[in-house]
Amino acid sequence: MRIATWNVNSIRQRLDSLQAWLKERSPDIVCLQEIKCQDDAFPRETFEAMGYNVAVHGQKTFNGVALLSKFPFDEVAPGLIGDEADVQARFLEALVSTKTGVVRVVSLYLPNGNPAPGDKYDYKLRWMDRLIAFSRERLKLEEPLVLAGDYNVIPAALDAKKPEIWVNDALFLPQTRERFRALINLGFTDAIRAVNEDGGLYSFWDYQAGAWQKNDGIRIDHLLLSPQAADKLIDAGIDKHVRSWDKPSDHVPVYVDLDIDGR
């Protein structure tokens, strides 16, 4: 089973690229972020025609997450526990059935948090605390669980081409990385790091300042595996070449292959 995550930066602007990439990579489950549309504007028929079930948690203008799955959804739940007043569409959880058992998947879009310090950074840190609380509960189920998405977290210096320019940024501040480590330390495996310890693995290149041409990237899109999912890890990778396509997102797809359902 191949599970992927991609911050598409507008589903409508990325429809052609997403279809081309789906044909190329054939993922079974895709976690999308920054769809930037309301539920009824999501082009679900396009993906249903390609054999995917579709779940959407969108909002007007900003944010928005979605799931595509070749397997049927047993449960779909939008929103992250811990703040009923939070209306930002950043979290979508689903339970998926396969012939050999269930897989739980989350598509998440963690707040950027800039500028820091400030209200936006406080929101980011609270959101991370809520994600830790959610994860602690779900790990008790002892299921294969994949938390996939745009974390807006640079975990370590080797995850940036120029770490020195990020030291005061919400993506790399010590409090951000401490919380990410606390999440990992609940028992998750960073899929990319599990198969490759090298630096220079990036998932985002800014549109500005020729960042792509200079390979001035950062690794902020992650697939975190519960112990039961990590036991089934086969491979993981980053589809860097997609960044060179016409009308690219500033993020590229990241995927993991799990030995589930013989796929």
Place this chain on the structure above:
DNA sequence: ATGGCCAATATGATTGGA
């Protein structure tokens, strides 16, 4: 050249992204 973008919006300037 020491800076360079992109997307959505009752849109032509502002906000958010990272």
